[in-house]
Amino acid sequence: MATDVISESGDRSDFWQGVRLSMPVVVASAPFAVLFGALAVDNGFSVLEAFLMSALVYGGASQMVGIQLFGQHVAPWLIVLSIFAVNFRHVLYSAGIGRRIAHWPVIQQVLGYFILTDPQFAVAEARAQSGQTVGFAWYLGLGLPVYLFWIVESALGALFGKLIPDTHALGIDFLLPIYFLGLVLGFRKRPLWLPVVIASAAASIIAYKTVGSPWHVSIGAVAGVLLAVILPPHHSGVKARP
């Protein structure tokens, strides 16, 4: 009984620790949620449809691409394929995070993968790297506020989108790159960090110029991961196991 109480209060403090870490993500993603709602209505979505897309797809960049194509009357299957292409990087995330959350009950894992966004993955991976367990309560504390704010702000943007002031002066178009740069730098102590960053940056810029968006993300990511696979294991700090 006593241990139940301790683990319950531990879960609660883990949850709130996650909530604290979610705050920069909530701030950085807010403008995009509002912008998405406004653009969705502009491109022919109803307010309910904008809300549903945020609640069910829950992937900012892919939602933007989806509504843009929808507005251009592109074939539905091509819109879905584009959403898939933009989100393809998550395959790598789920391959990586699976090692950290394999001890959760299956239903928690099913939910955990649903909210596996860029920051969710990066912050959870950083916690695992620091030697702490990635528990469900902590993970939910990190992800739930971001999700709730995202869907509510999407609906607000859809309802009141026409009132948005000059977004450039407020810098909102560049908030996510700033946040992502901080996340990249947070992993700088990992083996092979610099070579991987250089390979991914070079490959993604070349792909961006040639193949075009959104494929530059997958191509750049694969370049960095492949480099880490190809280099001899003594560089990558992973010991061979029997």
Added chain:
Amino acid sequence: MSTTFWIIIAGAIATYLTRIGGHLVISRFDTIHPRVEAGLNAVPAAVLTTLVAPELLNAGPAEWAALVVTAVVSLRGGLMAMFLAGAAVLIVARQFVG
């Protein structure tokens, strides 16, 4: 149900498949080869870099200033301090250089 609705449902399923797919593939193997593990460890830096790098092509003085300050603060501060410092520099710099 409207076409829009079905696009949203199909887009949601496609997205969820990407979010669980990598795990479903990896979990089929009993042991993970050291090289695969090295590759998985490189995922955060590799993917997140691709979300930043192309932005540098269009970045002006204000954006560069923000990124440099973000990088410097990240050496010492936490995620929130770094983000707020970078955002503050960006907003102030854009008032001057647009």
